[in-house]
Amino acid sequence: MPLELTSVVHGKLCHGSRWKIADEDDLAARVAQLALGQSRHVAAILAGIDKKAPATRADTAKEAIKLLTVANGKDPYHRDGWIFQAISWIAAYRSDAGAVVRAPHAIVAHKGFDGMQLKLDEHGETVTAVVIFEDKATENPRKMITGDVWNGIRALERGERMPELIQETGAILEANQLRYPELDIDAAIETILWEEVRHYRVAVTSVDVHDDDDVRQALFKGFDKVAPGSRKRRQAETMCIPSLRDWMQTFAVRAIAHIEAWRDDV
Numbered sequence: 394m395p396l397e398l399t400s401v402v403h404g405k406l407c408h409g410s411r412w413k414i415a416d417e418d419d420l421a422a423r424v425a426q427l428a429l430g431q432s433r434h435v436a437a438i439l440a441g442i443d444k445k446a447p448a449t450r451a452d453t454a455k456e457a458i459k460l461l462t463v464a465n466g467k468d469p470y471h472r473d474g475w476i477f478q479a480i481s482w483i484a485a486y487r488s489d490a491g492a493v494v495r496a497p498h499a500i501v502a503h504k505g506f507d508g509m510q511l512k513l514d515e516h517g518e519t520v521t522a523v524v525i526f527e528d529k530a531t532e533n534p535r536k537m538i539t540g541d542v543w544n545g546i547r548a549l550e551r552g553e554r555m556p557e558l559i560q561e562t563g564a565i566l567e568a569n570q571l572r573y574p575e576l577d578i579d580a581a582i583e584t585i586l587w588e589e590v591r592h593y594r595v596a597v598t599s600v601d602v603h604d605d606d607d608v609r610q611a612l613f614k615g616f617d618k619v620a621p622g623s624r625k626r627r628q629a630e631t632m633c634i635p636s637l638r639d640w641m642q643t644f645a646v647r648a649i650a651h652i653e654a655w656r657d658d659v
Contacts, residue, residue: 395420
């Protein structure tokens with residue numbers, strides 16, 4: 394598996410996990426496949442299903458490589474943000490092989506939700522939670538959390554962006570209708586109007602110091618104020634990446650190498 398996840402609980406504040414890269418080349422290959430639009434294939438691999446990889450057309454490879462490349466004169470933030478969202482999607486499947494997770498957008502500057510996951514009851518008939526992702530590849534995680542992330546969650550708690558949330562939820566449910574034939578989509582959409590069903594998953598890049606539990610907890614201080622209620626509503630994920638921008642560039646080159654190798658086989 395490309396990632397190892399270690400569970401962490403910070404009292405009543407939040408729960409979550411630390412992500413550790415177990416196999417960087419494997420992780421790069423999975424991100425490359427997500428860049429190619431092959432999320433269904435990656436999900437099967439993460440679930441332990443051995444499937445033949447889809448063919449990689451030259452035009453598709455070209456666009457995927459563009460997604461993983463920083464254009465001349467541009468900052469790397471959008472590219473790095475997309476890579477981290479792809480890794481976050483992999484982590485969601487790594488923690489729950491049966492997860493219903495929206496595939497990453499194939500646009501680096503997409504303005505929608507960073508990610509979404511639906512949690513269903515054991516019979517697959519009822520949505521028990523709509524998890525909204527806040528994925529941030531940043532060199533200053535605490536500043537990003539207290540500013541951009543908390544503001545986004547506060548807005549959702551005020552009921553803002555509900556039409557977008559309803560539409561996204563409906564699209565995810567329709568895409569998974571064959572998996573859950575007994576699920577009433579209209580009833581499921583209705584449940585997201587209730588605050589306790591809306592959960593938040595904040596994932597950030599961190600530095601070594603955040604491996605300490607007390608320091609990590611301080612990183613997410615205030616989570617219970619912006620999203621009050623049960624701890625299950627508040628999920629906190631971290632991934633330690635020293636020299637973030639340099640690592641992202643090296644990782645992107647590795648992912649591109651996979652794409653180029655697959656394209657050469659077509």
